[in-house]
Amino acid sequence: MANNDSEWRADFPLFQQHPELAYFDQAATGQYPQSVIDALNAYMTGANAPLHRGLYKLAYAATEQFESVRSQVAEFLHAQAADEIVFTSGTTAALNLVAQSFGNLIVDGNSEIIVSIAEHHSNFLPWQHLAETTGAKLLIAPVTADGAIDEDWVLAHIGMHTRIVALAQETNVTGAQLQQVRTIADRVHGQGGYLVLDGAQAVAHTDVDVQALGCDFYAFSGHKIYGPSGIGVLYGRRELLVEMPPVTLGGGMINEVTTLTASFAPAPLRFEAGSQNALGVIGLGAAIEYLQPRRAAITAYLKGLTSQVRSALAELPAVTLYSSPAAPATVSFNVDGVHAHDVATFLDEADVAVRAGHHCAQPLMHALGVSAVVRATLGAYTTEDDCQRLIAGVREAAAFFAEARHES
Numbered sequence: 001m002a003n004n005d006s007e008w009r010a011d012f013p014l015f016q017q018h019p020e021l022a023y024f025d026q027a028a029t030g031q032y033p034q035s036v037i038d039a040l041n042a043y044m045t046g047a048n049a050p051l052h053r054g055l056y057k058l059a060y061a062a063t064e065q066f067e068s069v070r071s072q073v074a075e076f077l078h079a080q081a082a083d084e085i086v087f088t089s090g091t092t093a094a095l096n097l098v099a100q101s102f103g104n105l106i107v108d109g110n111s112e113i114i115v116s117i118a119e120h121h122s123n124f125l126p127w128q129h130l131a132e133t134t135g136a137k138l139l140i141a142p143v144t145a146d147g148a149i150d151e152d153w154v155l156a157h158i159g160m161h162t163r164i165v166a167l168a169q170e171t172n173v174t175g176a177q178l179q180q181v182r183t184i185a186d187r188v189h190g191q192g193g194y195l196v197l198d199g200a201q202a203v204a205h206t207d208v209d210v211q212a213l214g215c216d217f218y219a220f221s222g223h224k225i226y227g228p229s230g231i232g233v234l235y236g237r238r239e240l241l242v243e244m245p246p247v248t249l250g251g252g253m254i255n256e257v258t259t260l261t262a263s264f265a266p267a268p269l270r271f272e273a274g275s276q277n278a279l280g281v282i283g284l285g286a287a288i289e290y291l292q293p294r295r296a297a298i299t300a301y302l303k304g305l306t307s308q309v310r311s312a313l314a315e316l317p318a319v320t321l322y323s324s325p326a327a328p329a330t331v332s333f334n335v336d337g338v339h340a341h342d343v344a345t346f347l348d349e350a351d352v353a354v355r356a357g358h359h360c361a362q363p364l365m366h367a368l369g370v371s372a373v374v375r376a377t378l379g380a381y382t383t384e385d386d387c388q389r390l391i392a393g394v395r396e397a398a399a400f401f402a403e404a405r406h407e408s
């Protein structure tokens with residue numbers, strides 16, 4: 001392979017402290033490039049002040065920096081305006097906000113909500129709960145043999161009762177990306193419903209244009225795009241956000257409060273009660289600055305490595321693959337007769353860090369007939385050598401556990 005070593009690896013100082021580490025858990029939480037660390041450091045050492053409230057220069061400057069990230073995120077998602085961007089603590093909080101605030105406005109006992117079996121719990125449970133509390137029906141799209149959400153199934157099931165379609169643009173276990181978002185958006189809009197996209201995985205690998213996609217809401221997290229954890233974004237179309245009631249009440253989100261009544265600030269501030277995660281937002285801005293100009297090149301590079309790993313594992317008779325052949329940076333698998341945790345622990349002995357478990361996608365695990373899978377996810381810093389170590393480790397794990405079974 002021509003590109004033997006990631007041209008971005010040197011940007012990630014963690015690998016200078018841990019040169020031995022082959023880190024395959026980017027989809028769970030990413031590593032930080034130096035530029036993000038520098039931005040956090042600069043804010044902490046020279047710019048920290050309360051946001052939106054202070055009446056002095058340092059506070060104005062901090063607020064300006066915070067709000068400039070809102071504009072940056074709007075541009076990153078090709079949103080129409082900065083006030084369509086709500087800062088949250090992550091994708092989970094963003095999706096819960098949509099379900100609790102918007103969902104309760106538009107869903108009732110006659111409604112149908114469509115999700116897929118491959119959703120992360122954070123794009124499953126809020127809708128399951130909304131269906132339970134309103135009496136709406138939850139329709140669950142299956143996955144195809146390739147691990148893709150069955151979009152034809154989704155299209156065929158959108159009907160006059162569909163109020164919400166909520167799908168992962170890229171799933172976190174199979175790594176498949178939606179291919180027909182615009183068609184789904186148009187279809188659901190034609191029935192008076194709305195499209196919510198969980199972008200937690202997709203946004204690292206693909207240019208997201210919320211207007212071209214036609215989605216009504218889009219959620220993602222900072223820590224999966226080389227930024228901090230505990231910060232995320234909800235994009236919402238302005239005309240929807242302005243109608244939505246706040247879910248969390250407190251400081252910073254009001255117009256006026258009396259002993260009997262309260263009126264709330266316009267969106268997006270109305271959804272940002274309490275002191276905000278300034279460091280998270282600053283780090284998110286720096287992470288976007290890092291990723292945006294490099295994303296296409298990183299994704300092309302990761303696709304090459306990912307398909308190498310996939311092909312190599314496919315040749316091992318003891319390995320069953322669960323991820324999509326088209327997944328940009330995810331390889332999910334099991335070794336026959338070996339629990340995923342044992343494979344992960346075996347790989348860890350060789351400093352190859354993978355994730356094993358249900359990946360917050362238990363409905364998918366049930367559908368696949370497994371309790372857990374091993375998941376290796378790649379990031380900008382992943383090298384071909386890392387991939388060779390992963391492949392060798394899985395091969396050795398398969399041999400080791402087969403031998404152990406043989407002996408027992």
Ligand code: PMP
Pocket residue numbers: 027028089090091092093120122123168170171172198200201221232360
């Ligand atoms: N959706 C998907 C597809 C994810 O991969 C994740 C994170 N594993 C989430 C939602 C939740 O993200 P967070 O934990 O940052 O809220």
